[in-house]
Amino acid sequence: MTVVLKLGGSVITEKSEPETVAEDVIDRAAAAIAETDDELVVVHGGGSFGHHHADRHGVSTTDGTRDAGAVTDVHDAMKRLNAAVVDRFQDHGVAAVPVHPLSVASRDEEGTLTLPSGGIATMLDEGFVPVLHGDVVVHASTGATILSGDELVADLAESLDADRVGLCSAVPGVLDESDEVIARIDRFDDVAAVLGGSDATDVTGGMAGKVRTLLALSAPAVIFGVDDLPSFLAGSSPGTVVAGESTDDH
Amino acid sequence: MTVVLKLGGSVITEKSEPETVAEDVIDRAAAAIAETDDELVVVHGGGSFGHHHADRHGVSTTDGTRDAGAVTDVHDAMKRLNAAVVDRFQDHGVAAVPVHPLSVASRDEEGTLTLPSGGIATMLDEGFVPVLHGDVVVHASTGATILSGDELVADLAESLDADRVGLCSAVPGVLDESDEVIARIDRFDDVAAVLGGSDATDVTGGMAGKVRTLLALSAPAVIFGVDDLPSFLAGSSPGTVVAGESTDDH
Numbered sequence: 001m002t003v004v005l006k007l008g009g010s011v012i013t014e015k016s017e018p019e020t021v022a023e024d025v026i027d028r029a030a031a032a033i034a035e036t037d038d039e040l041v042v043v044h045g046g047g048s049f050g051h052h053h054a055d056r057h058g059v060s061t062t063d064g065t066r067d068a069g070a071v072t073d074v075h076d077a078m079k080r081l082n083a084a085v086v087d088r089f090q091d092h093g094v095a096a097v098p099v100h101p102l103s104v105a106s107r108d109e110e111g112t113l114t115l116p117s118g119g120i121a122t123m124l125d126e127g128f129v130p131v132l133h134g135d136v137v138v139h140a141s142t143g144a145t146i147l148s149g150d151e152l153v154a155d156l157a158e159s160l161d162a163d164r165v166g167l168c169s170a171v172p173g174v175l176d177e178s179d180e181v182i183a184r185i186d187r188f189d190d191v192a193a194v195l196g197g198s199d200a201t202d203v204t205g206g207m208a209g210k211v212r213t214l215l216a217l218s219a220p221a222v223i224f225g226v227d228d229l230p231s232f233l234a235g236s237s238p239g240t241v242v243a244g245e246s247t248d249d250h
Numbered sequence: 251m252t253v254v255l256k257l258g259g260s261v262i263t264e265k266s267e268p269e270t271v272a273e274d275v276i277d278r279a280a281a282a283i284a285e286t287d288d289e290l291v292v293v294h295g296g297g298s299f300g301h302h303h304a305d306r307h308g309v310s311t312t313d314g315t316r317d318a319g320a321v322t323d324v325h326d327a328m329k330r331l332n333a334a335v336v337d338r339f340q341d342h343g344v345a346a347v348p349v350h351p352l353s354v355a356s357r358d359e360e361g362t363l364t365l366p367s368g369g370i371a372t373m374l375d376e377g378f379v380p381v382l383h384g385d386v387v388v389h390a391s392t393g394a395t396i397l398s399g400d401e402l403v404a405d406l407a408e409s410l411d412a413d414r415v416g417l418c419s420a421v422p423g424v425l426d427e428s429d430e431v432i433a434r435i436d437r438f439d440d441v442a443a444v445l446g447g448s449d450a451t452d453v454t455g456g457m458a459g460k461v462r463t464l465l466a467l468s469a470p471a472v473i474f475g476v477d478d479l480p481s482f483l484a485g486s487s488p489g490t491v492v493a494g495e496s497t498d499d500h
Contacts, residue, residue, distance in 0.1 A: 066377055068345035072336060075348070079329075086322060095318035097394075098325070103353035106369040116366035119356040122388045127316055138372045144347075 001038040002124065003233075004162045004219075006153045009045025009134065010170045011226055012085065018048050019077065021084045025226055029168070030092035032230040039124040040233075041156055042085075042096070045149040046134045049081040050074055054136075054146055061151075062111065064142035071144045074136045075102050082133045089131065097128045101135040101147050109140045113151060117159040124160070132156075154213045157221075165221035166232045167210065172225035173239030174207060184241045188212055215244030251288040252374065253483075254412045254469075256403045258419045259295025259384065261476055262335065268298050269327065271334045275476055279418070280342035282480040289374040290483075291406055292335075292346070295399040296384045299331040300324055304386075304396055311401075312361065314392035321394045324386045325352050332383045339381065347378045351385040351397050359390045363401060367409040374410075382406075404463045407471075415471035416482045417460065422475035423489030424457060434491045438462055465494030 007029060014020040033040060046054075054060065057070035065071065082098050089096035105115040123130045137147040150167075157165045173181035176194050185191050188211060195208040214221040224232055224239030231238045257279060264270040283290060296304075304310065307320035315321065332348050339346035355365040373380045387397040400417075407415045423431035426444050435441050438461060445458040464471040474482055474489030481488045 066345070068347055068378060069340055071347050071378075072340070076333070083326070090318055090322070095316070097318055097321050097352070097388075098350075100348075100350050100353045102347070102369075103350045104366070104369055106372040114368055116354070116368070118364055118366070119352075119354055119388055122356040122390055125390065126388055126393050128318060128321075128388065128394075138347075138369055138376055138378065140372055140375065143376050144378075 001164070002041070002160055002162045003038045003164045003166065004041045004043065004153055004157045004160065006149055006167045007042060007044040008167070008169045009047030009050070009149065011168055012044055013047030013049060013081065015048055018052060019080065020048060021081065023088070026085055026088045027092070028226065029229055030089045030094055032233050033089065033094050033129070034092045035230070036233045038233070040129050041120060041124065041160065042129060042131045043149045043152045043156065044081070044085055044131070044133050046078055046081070049077045050134055053077050059136065059144070059146055061146045061148065064139050064145045066143035071102070071136050075100070078133045078135050082131060086131050089129065095128045096131050097123060099130045099132045101132055101137055101152060105137045105147060107137055107139040107145065111139065111145070113137070113147065113155055115152070115155050115159065117156060120156070121160060150210055150213060154217060157217050157219050162219045165214065165217060165219050167221065167223045168226055168229050168232070169223055170225070172228065173223050174211065182240050184243070185211060185215070186243060188215055211242055214242040216246060217244070218246060218248050220247050251414070252291070252410055252412045253288045253414045253416065254291045254293065254403055254407045254410065256399055256417045257292060257294040258417070259297030259300070259399065260420045261418055262294055263297030263299060263331065265298055268302060269330065270298060271331065273338070276335055276338045277342070278476065279479055280339045280344055282483050283339065283344050283379070284342045285480070286483045288483070290379050291370060291374065291410065292379060292381045293399045293402045293406065294331070294335055294381070294383050296328055296331070299327045300384055303327050309386065309394070309396055311396045311398065314389050314395045316393035321386050325350070328383045328385050332381060336381050339379065345378045346381050347373060349380045349382045351382055351387055351402060355387045355397060357387055357389040357392070357395065361389065361395070363387070363397065363405055365402070365405050365409065367406060370406070371410060400460055400463060404467060407467050407469050412469045415464065415467060415469050417471065417473045418476055418479050418482070419473055420475070422478065423473050424461060432490050434493070435461060435465070436493060438465055461492055464492040466496060467494070468496060468498050470497050
C-alpha cells in the first residue's frame with residue numbers, strides 16, 4: 001500500500017510567528033507515522049516559512065524570478081522547515097529522508113510540472129520515508145516559480161500510483177454551510193456553492209482548488225484534521241472523502 | 251557552450267580542519283565563474299565535510315546504509331558546504347542555485363546511476379548556475395550509498411551533452427614520474443605505470459579513476475589546478491587534457 005500524505009503548512013507551523021515550528025503537532029504526526037507499515041511519502045506546505053519570502057520577492061505559481069537570491073531565500077526557508085520535520089520524524093523512529101523539489105522538478109513554458117519520481121520510488125522500496133515540501137521550481141521562459149505542496153501531492157499520487165492520498169489540514173474536512181463536515185464529494189458542482197469555488201485562480205491552497213485537484217486523481221483522497229491522522233493512517237477515512245469519476249474506487 | 255566544472259573537495263575545504271571552507275579559493279573561483287558566458291554546471295566534492303561522516307557510518311560507493319540518521323548526517327554536512335559555495339557565488343554575482351543529488355538521483359541493484367537532468371537543463375536555459383555536490387544516493391537493495399562528485403561530473407557531461415569538462419584539483423594536472431604535468435592523455439595504458447592505475451577499486455577520487463572515467467566521455471576534459479581556473483573558463487586547456495577514443499574532438 002502506497003500512501004501520499006500532505007501535512008498542511010498551517011498545521012505544522014505557528015502562523016502567528018514567522019518561521020516557528022508547531023513542534024507538538026509534528027511530534028504527534030511523527031508518532032502516528034511511526035505506527036504505519038505502508039509505504040509513505042510525506043509532503044508538507046510552507047506555512048509561516050515559505051510564504052512571506054515568496055510574497056516579498058513577488059514570486060507565485062505563475063510569476064517567476066530570475067534572481068538567484070530570491071530563489072534561495074524561499075528555498076532555504078523551506079529547507080529549514082523540512083529539516084525540522086525530518087529531524088523530529090527520525091527522533092520517533094521514522095526513517096525520514098529529505099527530498100527537495102527544486103533539485104528534481106521543472107515546469108515547461110505552459111507551467112506543466114515534470115517530477116521524475118524514480119528516486120522517490122527507490123526510497124520507498126528501501127524502507128525510507130521521503131519528505132518533500134512546497135518549494136520554488138525552475139520554469140521554462142519564466143525563471144523560477146512556486147510549486148505548492150498540493151501540486152506535489154497530485155503529481156506524486158499519479159506517478160507513484162498511490163493507493164490512498166491524505167490531506168491533513170487545519171480543519172476536520174470540507175465544511176458545509178452549517179460548518180458540518182461533508183462526508184463525501186464525488187462532483188465539484190455538488191459543493192461549488194459552499195466552496196465559492198468557480199474561482200479558477202485558486203491554485204495554491206484554497207479548499208476549492210484542493211477539491212478540484214483531488215477529484216481528478218486515480219486514488220481516493222481524504223481531507224481531515226490533525227486529530228484524525230492516526231485514524232487515516234490506520235486505514236479509516238475520517239473527514240471528507242474526495243473521489244471523482246476517474247477515481248479507482250468510484 | 252555547456253561546461254561541467256568540478257571543484258575538488260580538497261580545493262574548496264581546509265583538509266586539516268573538519269568542516270572548514272577554503273573561503274579564499276571559493277571567492278577566486280566565484281570571481282572567475284562570474285566572467286564566463288558559458289552555460290555552466292558546477293559540481294563540488296566533499297573534502298573535510300562529507301568524508302568523515304561517511305567513514306564513521308561505514309558508507310561507501312558500494313557499502314550502503316538503511317539508517318536514515320546516517321543518510322542525513324552525510325547529506326546535511328554536504329548541504330552545509332554547498333550552501334557556503336552557493337552563497338559566495340551569489341555574492342560575486344553568479345546566479346547559483348543548489349541541486350542536491352539525494353533528491354534526484356538513484357542507483358539500481360547493479361549500482362548504475364540514474365540522474366534525470368531535465369531540471370538542470372532548464373536551469374541552464376533560464377540563466378541559473380546549478381551547483382551540485384557529492385552526496386548519498388538511494389541504491390536498490392542496498393539502502394543508500396555514496397555518490398562522488400566525479401561520478402556526477404561524468405553522468406552530467408553525457409546527459410547534458412556538455413562541450414567541455416573541467417576538473418579543478420589540488421594539483422596542476424596529471425603528473426609524470428618527474429612531477430611534470432602531462433599535457434595530454436589519449437589512452438589509459440600510456441599513463442598506467444605512473445598512475446599505478448590497474449587498481450579497479452579506485453572510484454572515489456584517485457587520479458587513476460578520474461582519468462579512466464574522463465577517457466570514456468564524449469566531451470574533452472581538462473584537469474588543472476585552481477590557479478588555472480580563469481584560463482580554463484576562458485576557453486584554454488591548461489593542465490592535462492584527457493580525450494579518449496570516444497571523445498568528439500579525437
